[in-house]
Amino acid sequence: MTALILYGVALILLLLSYxxxxxxxxxxxxxxxxxxxxxxxxxxxIIFIIGIMLSVLKPEVISHIIGKESGIFGVVLSAIVGSITMMPTFVAFPTADMLLKNGAGYAQVGALVSTLTLVGIITFSLEAKYIGKKATFYRNFLAFMFSFVVAFVIGKAVGGA
Structure with missing residues (x-):
């Protein structure tokens, strides 16, 4: 229902603009x-690649690796994968949804999405050209540490890390 309201408002504003x-x-x-x-x-x-991965990996495997029961290991693994993966932000959220529906834990997915959007190991050298190596390192390090705070808060809010 909310989506319908938002689309309606957008259409009305588009007509007013026109x-x-x-x-x-x-x-x-x-x-x-x-x-x-x-x-x-x-x-x-990216959706195609995730779809193939989800069809190959059974939900039990995903749940074992980054599920609620994986605990801190799953959170750390998710944070590392998110840090070295380059994915547009608008793709991170549908990916998180697919992972959650296939058995991933909330805290683990929180760490993954947080690092996907905040940490850039692949883009480190490019960022360092503009703000310097030291600043880039600190920014990435603090963002990586913040992902654990996000995982903890989400894990506690939803019920388990």
């Missing part, structure tokens, strides 16, 4: 479509 300035609205829609075209191949590729 009535106010047709040219700008058309230009904005063309830009939005271009952005969508640029993002969709990445999104579909």
């Amino acid at each position: 009535i106010h300035d047709k040219g700008k609205t058309k230009k904005a829609l063309r830009r939005a479509w271009k952005s969508f075209e640029n993002v969709m191949p990445q999104f579909l590729g």
